[in-house]
Amino acid sequence: MADLKVKIGDITFSNPLIAASGTFGFGHEYNEFYPLSKLGGISCKGITLQKRDGNPPPRIAETPSGILNAVGLQNPGVDHFISEDLPWLKQQDTVIIANIAGNTTEDYCKMAEKLSDSDVDMIELNISCPNVKSGGVQFGTSCESVGAITSAVRKYCKKPLVVKLSPNVTDIAEIAKAAEANGADVISMINTLTGMKIDINTRRPIIRNNTGGLSGAAVFPVAVRMVWQVANAVKIPIIGMGGITTWQDAVEMMIAGATALQIGTVLFNDPYAPIKICEGMNKFLDDNNISSVTELTGTIKPW
Amino acid sequence: MKYDAQLFRLEKNEEIAKGIFDFVLYNPQLAQITKEGQFAHVKVDSKTLRRPISICDADNERIRLVFQVKGGGTEILSKAKVGDELDIICPLGHGFDIKKDKKYCLIGGGIGVPPMLYCAKTANNPVVITGFRNKDLVILQEDFKKYTDELYLVTDDGTAGEKGFVTDILKKKIDEVDEVCACGPMVMLKAIAEICKEKGKPCQVSLEERMGCGIGACLVCACKTRTGENGGEEYTHVCKKGPVYKAEEVVF
Structure with a gap:
């Protein structure tokens, strides 16, 4: 049995697999399949300062090897999360990451302040949601805006700060450097790629929001490339995500430079995917006489 | 554990109308906890998403799924062979609440008809109204007759049963029933809900x-x-x- 534990700062994850924000709610549903302690951590559904209703349906469309979604950050608000969801989550013996999204810099700061006094283990700054009109990705697409929001939130954030990057940018390595220079402890990447699907008979987009975020196996090679580029550009650890579907994908993403991983879309196909991926990684490590999964990170041998 | 994904063995795959398939699937552990109006989330090879299909019938050993081929996923599913093992999360969702001491009117429109069969089995001799676009899409008539003395068939074009809409029949029968349960297109459900509201009858819609x-x-x-x-x-x-x-x- 290889050691699957990974460490980010002072926080230890029992394995590298973290449920990705927006695919896992606040954990209650998947806890009906298996104990959440099987996961290294949970990045909770993105929360905002006030409750949000989200976008009108349809909110999802299937595409080749992936899906588009535009939920629009439906959530009960940060106070409800802290009082109603977090106490239960903290009993599940897994790392709890709060994912926050705001309309304004002040929103992000207020949430970071509230969550810093709570029991969450980490705060993930969502500056990459492509599906809301204001906030979200508008903070995440230039080095200046990423630097400004990271540095503003840093002043209020007493927890390890993860900055979640959008792939919908020209040079993601420069964006990552701006986050690092302004106080990010960790980079998580990638959020979804903006996409679209049109019904050729009605000529209407399937998704009511017209555009949505693409995830699933289709985006995996893009995510691997971006993780590799960012790993070459920053010193802080990376939580890699984007279309991880099999244990081979998980190993590949770590070799590209990820210290830990998030998985999301695959859960809709197979709720047990995280457990199967852990088993597969474990066997790979044993077969290759590697004692700890951490030895994979960044071991790519580029041409 | 409340949810589980398990393998179900396909025992029957029959095309009962053009593009409409009737599956009987064996898995006693999950079949026996299935209730009226719940659904099965079926994994399809090569597709990212599962296909949610309403449960047409269930007993202590098997579930029955009747679905229409609508796109690539349901087409792949329709080609499953007897003996294949399908990966299904089941049962899911909150279904119909059917009480033995009430008189029900059960209404299905198109591919919304199948879940009403399970309701008809549970309810006490309900009034059943089934509506379809045309005769080629008519399904499950003999199955319903096992559970009701009063089965109505309507089609939009009159090629089978009476020409008209399910609501035409509902208006005539609503005073005789305590409650209405329905599944089908949103426009149909909306029209049914309005009739029920007018008459002060409770109505459940899927x-x-x-x-x-x-x-x-x-x-x-x-x-x-x-x-x-x-x-x-x-x-x-x-x-x-x-x-x-x-x-x-x-x-x-």
Whole structure:
């Protein structure tokens, strides 16, 4: 049995697999399949300062090897999360990451302040949601805006700060450097790629929001490339995500430079995917006489 | 553990009308806990998403799924062979609440007809109204006759049964029943809900929406309902809060 534990700062994850924000709610549903302690951590559904209703349906469309979604950050608000969801989550013996999204810099700061006094283990700054009109990705697409929001939130954030990057940018390595220079402890990447699907008979987009975020196996090679580029550009650890579907994908993403991983879309196909991926990684490590999964990170041998 | 994904062995695959398939699947552990109006989330080879299919019937050993080929996923599914093992999360969602001491009118429209069969089996000699576009899409008539003395068939074009809509029959029968349960297109459900409201009869409707996880975690299958604080409107999720709602809760 290889050691699957990974460490980010002072926080230890029992394995590298973290449920990705927006695919896992606040954990209650998947806890009906298996104990959440099987996961290294949970990045909770993105929360905002006030409750949000989200976008009108349809909110999802299937595409080749992936899906588009535009939920629009439906959530009960940060106070409800802290009082109603977090106490239960903290009993599940897994790392709890709060994912926050705001309309304004002040929103992000207020949430970071509230969550810093709570029991969450980490705060993930969502500056990459492509599906809301204001906030979200508008903070995440230039080095200046990423630097400004990271540095503003840093002043209020007493927890390890993860900055979640959008792939919908020209040079993601420069964006990552701006986050690092302004106080990010960790980079998580990638959020979804903006996409679209049109019904050729009605000529209407399937998704009511017209555009949505693409995830699933289709985006995996893009995510691997971006993780590799960012790993070459920053010193802080990376939580890699984007279309991880099999244990081979998980190993590949770590070799590209990820210290830990998030998985999301695959859960809709197979709720047990995280457990199967852990088993597969474990066997790979044993077969290759590697004692700890951490030895994979960044071991790519580029041409 | 409340949810589980397990393998079901396909015992029957029959095309009962053009593009409509009838599956009987064996898995006693999950079949026996299945209730009227719940659904099965079926994994399809090479597709990212599962396909949610309403449960047409179930007993202690098997579930029956009747579905229409609508796109690539259901087409792949329709080609499954007897003996194949299908990976299914089941049962999911909140189904119909059927009481033995009430007289029901059960209404199905098109591919919304199959889940009403399970309701008909449970209910005490209900009035059943089934509606289809035309004769080529008519299904399950002999099955319903096992559970009701009063089965109505209507088609939009009159090529089978009476020409007209399910609501034409409902208007004639509603005074004889205590409650209405329905599944089908939104326009049909809306019309049924209005008739029931006018007559002061309770009505349960089963909704459909494009779905992701099937268990209430991903929040994509949103439906606007009057279930918020003080009856306020909010988006709830068809897979978890539904698929069956009280008609008065739904913002049509």
